[in-house]
Amino acid sequence: xxxxxxxxxxxxxxxxxxxxxxxxxxxxxxxxxxxxxxxxxxxxxxxxxxxxxxxxxxxxxxxxxxxxxxxxxxxxxxxxxxxxxxxxxxxxxxxxxxxxxxxxxxxxxxxxxxxxxxxxxxxxxxxxxxxxxxxxxxxxxxxxxxxxxxxxxxxxxxxxxxxxxxxxxxx
Numbered sequence: 001x002x003x004x005x006x007x008x009x010x011x012x013x014x015x016x017x018x019x020x021x022x023x024x025x026x027x028x029x030x031x032x033x034x035x036x037x038x039x040x041x042x043x044x045x046x047x048x049x050x051x052x053x054x055x056x057x058x059x060x061x062x063x064x065x066x067x068x069x070x071x072x073x074x075x076x077x078x079x080x081x082x083x084x085x086x087x088x089x090x091x092x093x094x095x096x097x098x099x100x101x102x103x104x105x106x107x108x109x110x111x112x113x114x115x116x117x118x119x120x121x122x123x124x125x126x127x128x129x130x131x132x133x134x135x136x137x138x139x140x141x142x143x144x145x146x147x148x149x150x151x152x153x154x155x156x157x158x159x160x161x162x163x164x165x166x167x168x169x170x171x
Contacts, residue, residue: 025106031110031114032117036080039077041074043066046067046070049130050062053129053132054130068134069137072141075137076141079140079145079148080141080144082145083113083145083151086152089155090102090151090155090158093158112146112150113144113146113147117143121136
């Protein structure tokens with residue numbers, strides 16, 4: 001009976017009510033839109049894109065430009081996949097502790113990565129013809145990697161019980 005009353009009191013409290021009504025976390029973190037992880041890194045797709053952007057370039061120039069675009073697309077996709085993998089791992093670890101707020105942490109991470117993309121886009125010229133896509137992909141790749149690295153560090157700290165240097169009682 002005592003445990004039942006404790007459970008009812010916990011669920012009736014503001015923090016307990018939020019916990020009881022918490023929606024499940026999404027499987028993946030969407031930063032900008034649902035298509036951000038769907039990028040064609042095939043050489044055929046890059047060649048087609050370069051030809052559509054340039055018209056009249058030599059086959060050699062098209063091939064070189066397509067290689068640059070594909071390399072940037074691959075960097076973006078790899079960073080995106082690392083971000084998603086680390087996101088799922090960390091959210092799984094956070095979900096084990098009812099004192100934590102994984103949904104709020106996920107929303108803040110999304111805001112941080114989006115702000116990084118906006119910042120980096122705002123300090124770039126945007127490029128010309130084929131470099132527009134290369135720059136956009138590199139900006140996204142760097143910001144996805146920033147988020148993935150932050151999550152990787154959080155995962156390591158959670159798994160090892162590592163303290164934050166210089167912060168008393170951080171463990």
